[in-house]
Amino acid sequence: xxxxxxxxxEINEKVKRGKAVVVTAEEAxxxxxxxxxxxxxxxxxxxxxxxxxxxxxxxxxLNVGHTKPRMKISEAFLNGVAAYGGLAAVDLYIGATQxxxxxxxxxxxxxxxxxxxxxxxxxxxxxxxxHLEAFGYGTDCYPRRTLSTWIALKDLNQAYLYNxxxxxxxxxxxxxxxxxxxxTYMGVLLxxxxxxGFSSAGQLSPLLKDPYYRIIGIGTxxxxxxxxxxxxxxxxxxxxxxxxxxKGVPLSGAGxxxxxxxxxxxxxxxxxxxxxxxxGCSLALGIGVPIPVLDEETLNxxxxxxxxxxxxxxxxxxxxxxxxGEMLGYVSYxxxxxxxxxxxxxxxxxxxxxxxxKAREIANILKSWIQAGSFQLSRPxxxxxxxESGVIFRNLTERPANHHQTAIRR
Amino acid sequence: xxxxxxxVLRFPPQxxxxxxxxxxxxxxxxxxxxxxxxxxxxxxxxxLLEIVxxxxxxxEGLRYLADKGLGIEALSQDIRKIEERCFHxxxxxxxxxxxxxxxxxxxxxxxxxxxxxIACEICILSCPTHAMEALx
Ligand code: SF4
Ligand code: SF4
Numbered sequence: 392x393x394x395x396x397x398x399x400x401e402i403n404e405k406v407k408r409g410k411a412v413v414v415t416a417e418e419a420x421x422x423x424x425x426x427x428x429x430x431x432x433x434x435x436x437x438x439x440x441x442x443x444x445x446x447x448x449x450x451x452x453l454n455v456g457h458t459k460p461r462m463k464i465s466e467a468f469l470n471g472v473a474a475y476g477g478l479a480a481v482d483l484y485i486g487a488t489q490x491x492x493x494x495x496x497x498x499x500x501x502x503x504x505x506x507x508x509x510x511x512x513x514x515x516x517x518x519x520x521x522h523l524e525a526f527g528y529g530t531d532c533y534p535r536r537t538l539s540t541w542i543a544l545k546d547l548n549q550a551y552l553y554n555x556x557x558x559x560x561x562x563x564x565x566x567x568x569x570x571x572x573x574x575t576y577m578g579v580l581l582x583x584x585x586x587x588g589f590s591s592a593g594q595l596s597p598l599l600k601d602p603y604y605r606i607i608g609i610g611t612x613x614x615x616x617x618x619x620x621x622x623x624x625x626x627x628x629x630x631x632x633x634x635x636x637x638k639g640v641p642l643s644g645a646g647x648x649x650x651x652x653x654x655x656x657x658x659x660x661x662x663x664x665x666x667x668x669x670x671g672c673s674l675a676l677g678i679g680v681p682i683p684v685l686d687e688e689t690l691n692x693x694x695x696x697x698x699x700x701x702x703x704x705x706x707x708x709x710x711x712x713x714x715x716g717e718m719l720g721y722v723s724y725x726x727x728x729x730x731x732x733x734x735x736x737x738x739x740x741x742x743x744x745x746x747x748x749k750a751r752e753i754a755n756i757l758k759s760w761i762q763a764g765s766f767q768l769s770r771p772x773x774x775x776x777x778x779e780s781g782v783i784f785r786n787l788t789e790r791p792a793n794h795h796q797t798a799i800r801r
Numbered sequence: 802x803x804x805x806x807x808x809v810l811r812f813p814p815q816x817x818x819x820x821x822x823x824x825x826x827x828x829x830x831x832x833x834x835x836x837x838x839x840x841x842x843x844x845x846x847x848x849l850l851e852i853v854x855x856x857x858x859x860x861e862g863l864r865y866l867a868d869k870g871l872g873i874e875a876l877s878q879d880i881r882k883i884e885e886r887c888f889h890x891x892x893x894x895x896x897x898x899x900x901x902x903x904x905x906x907x908x909x910x911x912x913x914x915x916x917x918x919i920a921c922e923i924c925i926l927s928c929p930t931h932a933m934e935a936l937x
Contacts, residue, residue: 443888445929501926578892579927585844586895663888665929675888675929730894730904742895744929746888747909 393686399770409764413437415754423694438693440600441679441753442592444745448556449674450486454548462535467525469511487674501574501669509674510664515544517659550654556626560598560646564589569708574669587741592750593724594697597680598646602639608771614679614757617661620652625775630784679757697724805853811872812846829862837919839899849919879936882913886932893924
């Protein structure tokens with residue numbers, strides 16, 4: 392691990408006095424190249440990372456307040472988009488990819504998916520009124536059965552994002568080997584390797600700056616949607632045991648984060664409802680994670696650059712939908728950032744689905760917050776499962792209807 | 802009576818090097834202006850064409866091109882980029898056939914050069930924020 396250079400307490404003491412030395416991940420890469428790891432590790436206290444991209448596994452818990460007479464909401468629609476009501480009386484969860492109930496979906500392919508859960512969340516954050524229509528079955532304690540009203544973020548008791556899976560550590564590069572255009576969550580993919588879509592912020596992306604989850608853990612305070620949030624758990628499909636290169640960088644999608652944060656502190660610039668043609672709606676979200684330079688190894692990881700990060704190229708006409716696990720090759724983010732790469736002798740235009748310019752902006756905002764003393768670093772209360780944890784990402788093993796086991800008490 | 806119309810022609814890679822468009826004047830007596838074109842080997846080519854002539858002859862000419870395997874679409878709109886809706890992801894850049902949409906490799910901001918646009922509308926399909934719009 393090497394010698395400890397500073398502790399969280401020491402860093403926060405400096406943050407409080409406005410004396411912390413903070414650089415963005417991009418700057419850290421340049422500095423380490425220029426001055427060497429040892430020297431920069433002594434000089435820099437914190438490195439900031441950032442990512443801004445489409446993160447489907449996102450959603451929000453809303454407590455809308457009790458009605459008079461009281462009502463146990465079992466079915467709810469926000470601007471016509473279903474929210475989950477199977478919780479206590481007036482707690483709702485709205486998922487980012489939930490389409491509006493009258494959305495034609497893909498009946499005429501590719502569907503437009505103009506408005507959905509992510510747009511509701513974005514409208515709330517923008518301070519807009521959102522229509523709530525709700526139904527309940529009526530109980531002695533919650534007699535009311537129907538409700539139609541307007542809600543706004545400022546009037547809600549609680550409204551917080553709780554995203555089960557964000558900030559994927561590395562991801563696929565999507566291509567299309569078939570002869571028809573595909574409409575995917577990785578964008579429009581033109582036939583015969585006509586283009587490629589990728590989505591990681593690469594060298595700015597939080598978990599690629601901490602490949603072994605030594606720093607980012609449960610309780611890490613982060614930039615979330617323009618406000619403050621926290622890492623709340625390992626993300627769903629967290630898969631730390633994948634193959635890595637000699638720098639420790641996973642060679643495919645690996646770790647993920649579950650994050651939570653108060654929507655009341657968020658800003659529309661960093662949280663957008665988006666529509667992916669033929670696929671569905673989703674949330675484009677900004678996340679930034681500060682990384683305290685506790686030792687040289689931490690900085691060494693922060694200095695991982697786009698050329699060190701390889702992403703697997705996957706055919707979304709077959710290998711992905713059918714889950715064959717087949718891969719066409721690897722390409723580095725440095726190459727992807729040029730806008731073109733070569734696969735099987737063919738030059739392919741590559742375009743991201745996440746915004747590198749916004750990722751950079753987030754790293755800079757987080758840097759300025761820490762420099763100004765308004766954002767303290769938090770020590771995680773528990774780390775995420777690492778490569779040795781045995782945590783793996785399984786596919787579903789389907790079993791015929793009569794092959795169930797009776798529950799075994801453990 | 803002569804009239805003029807604008808159409809977008811899509812050339813499959815194998816048709817890119819045939820002088821099909823000239824046939825419009827040779828066979829059908831039409832006058833044409835190539836407004837914008839992007840034809841490169843191994844990729845689908847696109848051409849924005851203005852055709853002037855008798856409407857019936859225009860129809861015949863276009864049918865001839867369609868029979869030769871060209872895709873034909875009417876151009877009735879202009880394309881614009883609504884800046885405040887764009888978060889500069891770049892999804893549109895990789896699908897734009899003419900380079901009208903480009904990403905600056907320093908700032909990573911995406912810009913739209915209308916002069917190069919042939920209104921194929923692929924960017925409208927690929928933009929997740931509805932920032933690219935066709936004006937009817
Ligand atoms: S319509 Fe869009 S994709 Fe097509 S040429 Fe114009 S800018 Fe490019
Ligand atoms: S796809 Fe849309 S949001 Fe993304 S860069 Fe292009 S215009 Fe902007």
